[in-house]
Amino acid sequence: MGIHEVKVCDINKVGKILELFSVAADQRDAAWKKQFFENVADASFACGDPQVISGPDGFPYFQLFSPEPYQAFDSFCVCNLLEHTTENGFGIAINPRENNADWVFSCGDLLSYRLFNSFNVGEIQQGHTQTVIQTATKVMVGAPAETILPEYTRHFLKKFMEQKLGLANPGVFLMDNPTAKPSQSLVFSIFKEDFETEAQFAGAMNHLSWFLPRHLPPTSISKLENPISQFYPL
Numbered sequence: 001m002g003i004h005e006v007k008v009c010d011i012n013k014v015g016k017i018l019e020l021f022s023v024a025a026d027q028r029d030a031a032w033k034k035q036f037f038e039n040v041a042d043a044s045f046a047c048g049d050p051q052v053i054s055g056p057d058g059f060p061y062f063q064l065f066s067p068e069p070y071q072a073f074d075s076f077c078v079c080n081l082l083e084h085t086t087e088n089g090f091g092i093a094i095n096p097r098e099n100n101a102d103w104v105f106s107c108g109d110l111l112s113y114r115l116f117n118s119f120n121v122g123e124i125q126q127g128h129t130q131t132v133i134q135t136a137t138k139v140m141v142g143a144p145a146e147t148i149l150p151e152y153t154r155h156f157l158k159k160f161m162e163q164k165l166g167l168a169n170p171g172v173f174l175m176d177n178p179t180a181k182p183s184q185s186l187v188f189s190i191f192k193e194d195f196e197t198e199a200q201f202a203g204a205m206n207h208l209s210w211f212l213p214r215h216l217p218p219t220s221i222s223k224l225e226n227p228i229s230q231f232y233p234l
Helices: 012-021 030-040 078-088 107-116 151-163 198-210
Strands: 046-054 060-065 091-096 101-105 129-131 140-142 171-176 184-188 218-221
Touching: 012 030, 046 091, 060 078, 078 091, 078 107, 078 151, 091 107, 107 151, 107 198, 151 198, 198 218
Parallel strands: 060 091, 129 218, 184 218
Antiparallel strands: 046 060, 091 101, 140 171, 171 184
């Protein structure tokens, strides 16, 4: 599961990455992203000092910078940082500045690459979802496999739900709902009805999103209309 052999970082790919970064954000189409993802994983970067910083969003990021021409540097690349980042709850920021960066990988983006060898898996869902399951809809639920939600990721999700949300014995299940897109989602024991405001609920779910692949959004079911109690401990 998610085993990646150590690769030699490719200094030649940095030039391609810098060329891609020169394209304006509003002109970065599907072809741009394809080229970017094909080159970024093993492109050779220098690390920052300190190596890990807190981003504007409050999450920790390992810093990578384009190397200075004709200067020696210790080489780092995304593919060789996958275990370190995902097991410590880090993202990666490429060429970070005060309030932005050339590119940001969330911890969930890196988990996606580690587990599925791709940053772009299946149907992509931005953010979290709120689901009301109709009575006639047949859904399948079960415990998420280690290949979908590994133990090291569960650790960060559990810590957040216990310490930040005050939830005892937080749980999750994998739901397959054929009427939804994407059809699979991770349903957590977080209920909108327990939050004072929509913003507080959205903040909690967005925090969970950061740790998860984009094709597996954190989902909340209605506590009142869909009393599913089959949550599995994180």
